[in-house]
Amino acid sequence: xxxxxxxxKSLLLWILSMVALPLFAxxxxxxxxxxxxxxxxxxxxxxxxxxxRDVGKYIANAEKALEAGDYKKSxxxxxxxxxxxxxxxxxxxxxxxxxxxxxxx
Amino acid sequence: xPILNKMITTLSGVMLATALTAVEATTPEEDREQFVxxxxxxxxxxxxxxxxxxxxxxxxxxxxxWEAIEEFPPYEPFIEDGEAMWNTxxxxxxxxxxxxxxxxxxxxxxxxxxxxKGMVVTLPLAVNQCRQAHGEKPLKYKKGSINNILSYIAYExxxxxxxxxxxxxxxxxxxxxxxxxxxxxxxxxxxxxSCANCHLxxxxxxxxxxxxxPPLGHTTHWPVYRAKWGTVGTLHRRFSGCNENIRAxxxxxxxxxxxxxxxxxxxLNNGQVLNGPGARK
Numbered sequence: 001x002x003x004x005x006x007x008x009k010s011l012l013l014w015i016l017s018m019v020a021l022p023l024f025a026x027x028x029x030x031x032x033x034x035x036x037x038x039x040x041x042x043x044x045x046x047x048x049x050x051x052x053r054d055v056g057k058y059i060a061n062a063e064k065a066l067e068a069g070d071y072k073k074s075x076x077x078x079x080x081x082x083x084x085x086x087x088x089x090x091x092x093x094x095x096x097x098x099x100x101x102x103x104x105x
Numbered sequence: 106x107p108i109l110n111k112m113i114t115t116l117s118g119v120m121l122a123t124a125l126t127a128v129e130a131t132t133p134e135e136d137r138e139q140f141v142x143x144x145x146x147x148x149x150x151x152x153x154x155x156x157x158x159x160x161x162x163x164x165x166x167x168x169x170x171w172e173a174i175e176e177f178p179p180y181e182p183f184i185e186d187g188e189a190m191w192n193t194x195x196x197x198x199x200x201x202x203x204x205x206x207x208x209x210x211x212x213x214x215x216x217x218x219x220x221x222k223g224m225v226v227t228l229p230l231a232v233n234q235c236r237q238a239h240g241e242k243p244l245k246y247k248k249g250s251i252n253n254i255l256s257y258i259a260y261e262x263x264x265x266x267x268x269x270x271x272x273x274x275x276x277x278x279x280x281x282x283x284x285x286x287x288x289x290x291x292x293x294x295x296x297x298x299s300c301a302n303c304h305l306x307x308x309x310x311x312x313x314x315x316x317x318x319p320p321l322g323h324t325t326h327w328p329v330y331r332a333k334w335g336t337v338g339t340l341h342r343r344f345s346g347c348n349e350n351i352r353a354x355x356x357x358x359x360x361x362x363x364x365x366x367x368x369x370x371x372x373l374n375n376g377q378v379l380n381g382p383g384a385r386k
Contacts, residue, residue: 049362051354052295084295088353091292098287103306104143 031071031078035062038078041085050092052084133271133282133372140373144321147308156322157380163309164316171384180256180330180382183337187257190250195239201254204235212262212379216269216368218278225281225364229255229339246358247342255328256337259381267325267379269372285369288362294353300366303347315386324371326383337382340367 038059045051058081065074131139144156148163155162161171191209194200205211215228226234229251233243244251271278289300303312304320311317327340334342341363345355356362 049356050293053349053352053354054295055354088293091297095291098283098290100290101301101306104139104301 027071027075028066028069031062031066031074034075034078034082035059035066038062038082038085041082041089045085045088045092048089048092050085050088052088055081055084055088058084133279136286137373137375141321141376143305144308144319148319151319154378156319157325157377159318159322159326159383159385160316162322163319167316167386174384178330179332179384180328180337183253183256183328183330183382184260186250187253187255187260190254191257195236195241197239199239201232201235204231204238209258209261210265212259212381213265213268216364216371218270218272218275218281218368220272220275223277224361225368227341227359227364227367228258229341230359230364247339247345248336252328252337252339255339256382259326259328259379262379263381265379267371267374267377269368269375271372281365282369282372284362285365285367288366289369294348294351296351298351300347320370320373322374322377324367324374325377325379326381328381329383329385331384332386 042051042055042059045055058077062074062077062081065071065077145151145153148156151162158168158171161168191201202208207214212228215231216225218224219226229244229246232251232254233246237243244254271282273279292299292302303317304323308317308319324340327343328337329343330337339358341358344363344366345358348355
């Protein structure tokens with residue numbers, strides 16, 4: 001009985017190491033990639049002066065979370081920064097031509 | 106359903122087209138006349154000379170508080186410190202008066218188009234150019250002692266009239282003015298606001314507890330002692346604060362964008378009397 005228990009535990013550990021650890025490793029890679037994408041999007045928005053106020057903070061906090069191993073949090077923050085940067089870029093590009101609003105007559 | 110979608114799309118397009126009027130080429134002087142007309146029609150009860158007092162020209166309660174504050178102006182120590190700066194020679198024995206031989210009453214000469222440099226030169230920039238030309242460190246553009254020297258210059262310039270020039274023979278000057286105009290009407294930040302959204306479309310309305318002042322007179326009273334800051338600050342510090350309020354990343358003080366914005370906005374205020382330094386909430 002004792003031997004069976006040890007074998008079962010070892011088997012469980014082996015399964016965990018084969019399945020779960022690579023999953024975590026994948027999460028880290030994803031977080032690194034997403035952060036890099038967010039940084040790239042911020043730089044692109046900056047080329048048209050379209051960076052939104054909090055993007056820098058989101059990226060800095062995503063970096064901190066990544067260093068702390070909190071990949072989920074890092075990805076959440078990087079995703080916000082990426083989306084806001086893309087919107088900031090689009091916002092500026094959509095107004096390349098000066099338009100005077102109708103309320104100003 | 107596809108027909109309905111198409112109708113909605115078409116309608117949205119028409120609405121957008123009517124909301125935004127395609128820009129017609131206007132001269133700076135036509136822009137200024139339109140700006141003054143817009144302000145005077147929006148605030149018909151405000152006497153022309155009162156616009157330089159900002160929200161206190163339209164808010165009687167705020168005015169009472171402001172007049173009480175002006176009895177012992179919070180910017181006074183900054184003027185005194187600025188006068189001392191003006192009169193203290195640099196390490197090389199020269200001083201501000203060597204750069205500005207007319208004396209300290211020079212605020213109305215700025216911003217100005219610098220033909221040689223091909224850029225708008227504001228007063229804070231000119232102050233730092235003077236310092237650097239004489240081996241002194243430049244001052245920071247938002248906070249700190251730059252506000253002392255600017256307060257003194259503003260005080261000595263009281264009563265002068267805003268008179269920004271856009272030299273007709275240098276198209277780069279007009280381009281800088283137009284860039285400032287474009288900045289003013291461009292929506293930015295997470296709130297998707299332009300300068301014009303607050304200061305033209307909603308001037309006189311409230312944002313939280315504050316009344317948005319008429320834009321005519323916006324450039325006459327800098328630097329300003331703001332209760333919120335607890336000190337005197339520059340116009341470009343205010344530009345930065347405005348941009349951050351609409352959740353845009355503030356641009357660099359004395360960078361090209363803000364200098365051009367100042368050039369545009371100050372030109373629109375041509376004819377307005379200088380009354381700096383000011384005190385505001």
